[in-house]
Amino acid sequence: xxxxxxxxxxxxxxxxxxxxxxxxxxxxxxxxxxxxxxxxxxxxxxxxxxxxxxxxxxxxxxxxxxxxxxxxxxxxxxxxxxxxxxxxxxxxxxxxxxxxxxxxxxxxxxxxxxxxxxxxxxxxxxxxxxxxxxxxxxxxxxxxxxxxxxxxxxxxxxxxxxxxxxxxxxxxxxxxxxxxxxxxxxxxxxxxxxxxxxxxxxxxxxxxxxxxxxxxxxxxxxxxxxxxxxxxxxxxxxxxxxxxxxxxxxxxxxxxxxxxxxxxxxxxxxxxxxxxxxxxxxxxxxxxxxxxxxxxxxxxxxxxxxxxxxxxxxxxxxxxxxxxxxxxxxxxxxxxxxxxxxxxxxxxxxxxxxx
Numbered sequence: 001x002x003x004x005x006x007x008x009x010x011x012x013x014x015x016x017x018x019x020x021x022x023x024x025x026x027x028x029x030x031x032x033x034x035x036x037x038x039x040x041x042x043x044x045x046x047x048x049x050x051x052x053x054x055x056x057x058x059x060x061x062x063x064x065x066x067x068x069x070x071x072x073x074x075x076x077x078x079x080x081x082x083x084x085x086x087x088x089x090x091x092x093x094x095x096x097x098x099x100x101x102x103x104x105x106x107x108x109x110x111x112x113x114x115x116x117x118x119x120x121x122x123x124x125x126x127x128x129x130x131x132x133x134x135x136x137x138x139x140x141x142x143x144x145x146x147x148x149x150x151x152x153x154x155x156x157x158x159x160x161x162x163x164x165x166x167x168x169x170x171x172x173x174x175x176x177x178x179x180x181x182x183x184x185x186x187x188x189x190x191x192x193x194x195x196x197x198x199x200x201x202x203x204x205x206x207x208x209x210x211x212x213x214x215x216x217x218x219x220x221x222x223x224x225x226x227x228x229x230x231x232x233x234x235x236x237x238x239x240x241x242x243x244x245x246x247x248x249x250x251x252x253x254x255x256x257x258x259x260x261x262x263x264x265x266x267x268x269x270x271x272x273x274x275x276x277x278x279x280x281x282x283x284x285x286x287x288x289x290x291x292x293x294x295x296x297x298x299x300x301x302x303x304x305x306x307x308x309x310x311x312x313x314x315x316x317x318x319x320x321x322x323x324x325x326x327x328x329x330x331x332x333x334x335x336x337x338x339x340x341x342x343x344x345x346x347x348x349x350x351x352x353x354x355x
Contacts, residue, residue, distance in 0.1 A: 037224040040066050044073045045193060046083065047214040053201070054208040054224040065204070072200045073213075076193045079107050080185045082130065092174070093130070093182050100173040108172035110185050110192055110298065111165075117302045118162035121318065125306035126277040128165055130182035131156040133275060136282065153280040160277055190216035191255055191301025198297070210249075216297045217254040234258075235336060236288025236329050244329060244338060247348050253297040257304035258289030258329075274308050286331045287312040293325040293348060316341060 040062055041050040051069060053060070081087040088107050095101055103111070114127035135148050135156045148156075164177035185192075193213040198220065201209050208221030210229040219229040228248035235242040236258045257274070274283045290307040292300040303324060307315035312330045316339075319326040325343040329336055340348065 035224045035226070038062055038065065040069060042066070042070065044070070045077060045081070045189065045213065047190070049073060049193065049197070049214075050210075050212045051197065051201075052210045052223070052229075053206055054222065057205045060204060060206070068200060068204075069197060072196050073193055076189065076196055079104065080110055080189055080192065082184055082186070089183060089185060095176075096179040098176055098179055100168060100175050102171060102173045105172055108167070108169070108174070110188050111174060111183065112167055112169075113298055113302060114185060114188055115162060115165065115167060117299075117306055120322070121306045121310065123162055123277055124309045124314075125187070125302060126160060126162045127183050127185055127187075128160050128162055128181055129275060129277055130184035131159045131180075132277070132280050133184050133186075134182070136275060138275070157277075157280045160280075187257075187305040188298050188302045190214045191253065191297030191299070194218040194253065194297035213297075215256045216301045217249065218252075218297050219249040219254070220251055222250060233291050233327065233329075233338075234289070236331070244336065249293070249348075252293055252347075253295060253300050254291065254293045255297065255300040255304045256289055256291040257301075257308045274305070276309050283309055283311070285311040287315065288329045288331050288336065290315060290329075291327040292319075293327075293344065319343070 035055045038053040038056050038060065039051070040053075041048060043049075049069070051065075053065075077084055078087055080089045082090060082093070084090060088104060092101060092103060092107075111127065114125070117125045118127065132153070135152060159178060159180055159182065161177075164181055165183070166175040166177070167173075168175070190213045194211045194216045195218065197211045197213070198209075198218040201211070201220075206220075208223070209219070210223070211218040217231060219231070223229050228250040230246050231249050231254060232243040232246045233256060235244045275281065276283050287308060290304045292304045292307065294300040294303070303319075303326075307319055307324075307326060307328075309315075310318060312328060316326070316328055318324075319341045320343075323343050324341060325347045327338060327340045327344050327348075329338045
């Protein structure tokens with residue numbers, strides 16, 4: 001189910017800089033004068049981050065902001081990375097105890113959100129899927145030379161199950177039903193990073209910004225032209241980069257999950273990083289990507305992955321039942337068909353018409 005082990009301490013490997021599923025644009029009108037704009041970007045978490053600030057408060061500069069932004073992202077890595085062996089999550093995964101294990105409030109909050117989405121999706125989203133992510137070569141371990149056998153998949157599946165993880169809110173702690181339970185928070189991490197950057201920028205008095213941590217977006221206020229930030233949803237095609245549609249976003253979070261950037265091929269078959277806990281194998285469906293809009297980067301990040309795993313029938317049904325603003329792109333022969341839930345049509349398409 002995961003967006004392949006995204007949280008790394010170095011830029012390398014499968015996701016890299018090409019992992020972004022959303023292109024950041026500017027909705028501008030010719031001849032308009034733009035307000036001051038600060039642009040900052042760099043590598044993080046095995047991918048990249050980008051921050052654009054319109055009308056920055058007096059005294060804020062790129063040089064002054066960048067160390068603070070990257071310190072926030074480094075803290076996220078230190079808490080929830082599976083690629084950093086010294087992170088709090090890595091230490092939790094290595095801990096052999098099946099008793100209560102204290103965790104920090106930040107790590108607890110991310111795990112708790114993962115468990116909430118797991119319950120909502122009846123386990124289609126599962127943060128304990130780490131053994132399967134690693135088995136298929138989308139985690140910190142190297143990619144296998146051959147597709148895993150049915151026996152290997154079954155052995156990994158025995159270690160997977162969101163109900164094998166118990167939470168205690170006060171004081172924050174988790175308890176593993178199996179000592180070898182392995183938690184992977186990659187499907188929430190990009191959104192968590194975007195949320196933390198948003199909180200930090202708010203604290204600096206910034207009122208107009210767009211944050212991207214790979215495909216997870218947080219946008220507040222207006223761009224340099226005084227218009228909503230424009231986000232281009234990419235076509236889910238592995239062979240080229242093309243824009244499917246552009247949507248205006250302001251004071252919202254947005255995330256896209258897809259199967260077209262991180263995958264490997266063997267014997268003519270493509271294996272995506274999106275793994276279905278029910279089968280233990282990468283999803284093999286017509287659904288190319290899902291974009292979710294909401295209040296929290298962490299939440300929409302996880303929901304986009306969950307809806308991808310559910311597919312083009314169960315995904316839209318769940319999204320509509322839950323009132324989610326979600327947009328699906330489905331492959332139909334050589335073409336693509338995009339459609340939004342009523343929540344998406346109300347929130348996003350209404351903004352496009354200026355309502």
